[in-house]
Amino acid sequence: AQSVTQPDIHITVSEGASLELRCNYSYGATPYLFWYVQSPGQGLQLLLKYFSGDTLVQGIKGFEAEFKRSQSSFNLRKPSVHWSDAAEYFCAVAPGNTDKLIFGTGTRLQVFP
């Protein structure tokens, strides 16, 4: 069965530091891959997506993610974190040409000034 693993439940970084959130998926072929962010009390906002092509994708708010087929990973990165980036981040996959999203359990990011 398809699954998504976000091994870090909670990450704390200082403002201005770099960030990498990990995501691994289990699927036989290359799925569609997504990162969503959920700010406190808000819905989910799409940060970026990977369907095909260039394995390094740019998203909103200065985020990027790199798809690595050999590692079944789609890690999210940001070179310099801002206090407003504090939120919960979800990695999701959509197996094949379907509309269903399978989510990881989320990583809560805390940013210290």
Next chain:
Amino acid sequence: EAQVTQNPRYLITVTGKKLTVTCSQNMNHEYMSWYRQDPGLGLRQIYYSMNVEVTDKGDVPEGYKVSRKEKRNFPLILESPSPNQTSLYFCASSFGGGPEAFFGQGTRLTVV
């Protein structure tokens, strides 16, 4: 503005009292779905609909019903809510044939 609108945003109810959470989208999307979000579990799909009058179970459908009589609306019905349905619920829609989903703001449901 393209959006998915859920109502209500917050709801406290008692065990067994039927309730409906509404979801409406203005993007003419074919695919709509409901998810519940629980701590440590992420989001799990409850039901989905690929078009009008076409619905199917997701991963955690027990205790829920849905209907899709119009393309824009996809209400979630809890006929007899129980405390284990206390959760944060999200409605989502997408065009169909591609999974980029737009999410509503969420409905926080508490069943006492």
